[in-house]
Amino acid sequence: MFNLSSPKLAVILLTPVLVLLLLAFIFIDVPEEKPVPVMKDELVQDPVDVEEPLEQVTIGNSVSGRPIEAYTFGEGDTHLLFVGGIHGGYEWNSVLLAYALIDQLTATPSLVPQDLQISVIPSANPDGVFAVLGTEGRFTLDEARKVTDTTGKGRFNINNVDLNRNFDCKWQPKSTWRGTPVSAGTSAFSEPEAKALRDFVLKKKPQAVVFFHSQSNAVYASECQNGILPVTRDIMNAYARASGYKAVDIFDAYEVTGDAEGWLASINIPAITVELATHETIEWEKNLAGIKALFEYFGH
Numbered sequence: 131m132f133n134l135s136s137p138k139l140a141v142i143l144l145t146p147v148l149v150l151l152l153l154a155f156i157f158i159d160v161p162e163e164k165p166v167p168v169m170k171d172e173l174v175q176d177p178v179d180v181e182e183p184l185e186q187v188t189i190g191n192s193v194s195g196r197p198i199e200a201y202t203f204g205e206g207d208t209h210l211l212f213v214g215g216i217h218g219g220y221e222w223n224s225v226l227l228a229y230a231l232i233d234q235l236t237a238t239p240s241l242v243p244q245d246l247q248i249s250v251i252p253s254a255n256p257d258g259v260f261a262v263l264g265t266e267g268r269f270t271l272d273e274a275r276k277v278t279d280t281t282g283k284g285r286f287n288i289n290n291v292d293l294n295r296n297f298d299c300k301w302q303p304k305s306t307w308r309g310t311p312v313s314a315g316t317s318a319f320s321e322p323e324a325k326a327l328r329d330f331v332l333k334k335k336p337q338a339v340v341f342f343h344s345q346s347n348a349v350y351a352s353e354c355q356n357g358i359l360p361v362t363r364d365i366m367n368a369y370a371r372a373s374g375y376k377a378v379d380i381f382d383a384y385e386v387t388g389d390a391e392g393w394l395a396s397i398n399i400p401a402i403t404v405e406l407a408t409h410e411t412i413e414w415e416k417n418l419a420g421i422k423a424l425f426e427y428f429g430h
């Protein structure tokens with residue numbers, strides 16, 4: 131028979147209870163005692179870096195609320211930024227090229243020289259991608275090859291604004307695309323997609339920015355009012371030499387106002403435009419060679 135007043139039995143019954151209490155205490159307490167990395171603490175004020183400072187962050191949202199993401203690799207002081215998809219689904223291959231770069235750097239982080247930090251914004255106009263492909267986030271080459279945007283509808287954001295005319299360099303409400311008038315928004319940076327890119331640039335202060343577009347089959351320098359920056363010309367030539375694309379100082383097929391590259395030039399950030407040869411290929415080996423040439427130019 132059990133004797134409930136027996137001290138021995140009390141110990142037997144209470145021991146598991148105490149162990150459970152102790153475990154609960156340990157597990158509840160662990161997160162509080164875990165040291166918070168200093169960098170994360172410093173970045174807590176800024177929404178750009180709240181989630182994963184050196185991996186993947188949402189830098190803003192499209193008009194329809196689709197996230198615009200940035201992936202960052204390396205922890206060096208010199209920051210380079212690569213941007214795909216500002217012309218959305220019309221140039222979906224520029225999005226796939228940016229994702230190919232993300233995959234490459236994820237698989238081989240050692241590609242990034244120690245003094246560099248590389249950010250990639252793969253899809254700067256996710257509503258434009260959705261308008262053509264009907265997909266959110268990543269998509270495959272097979273999915274994309276089934277559709278071709280011959281009208282150019284997916285080039286614009288949901289407000290029908292050409293985002294690469296919405297930046298603060300010679301901005302005008304109407305600009306052109308191949309001689310056709312396009313909306314450049316109600317003011318420079320009126321569109322949330324352009325704002326997200328602007329804010330990320332102003333925060334990260336990259337040494338250079340590379341935009342992927344299609345399909346002019348060349349690498350272009352940039353300028354706003356004061357001519358081409360010397361570093362811009364250098365990196366255009368370095369990328370062109372390594373990749374095999376032709377280097378072109380000024381895009382003069384038709385007049386462009388409010389382009390992102392021009393805005394960067396106006397704030398002294400070198401920017402180049404890489405135009406793929408078609409709307410359906412990413413020309414990976416050529417571009418990887420060009421990207422590595424930039425890593426070499428800026429890194430040690």
Ligand SMILES: [Zn+2]
Pocket residue numbers: 217221343344
């Ligand atoms: Zn484009």
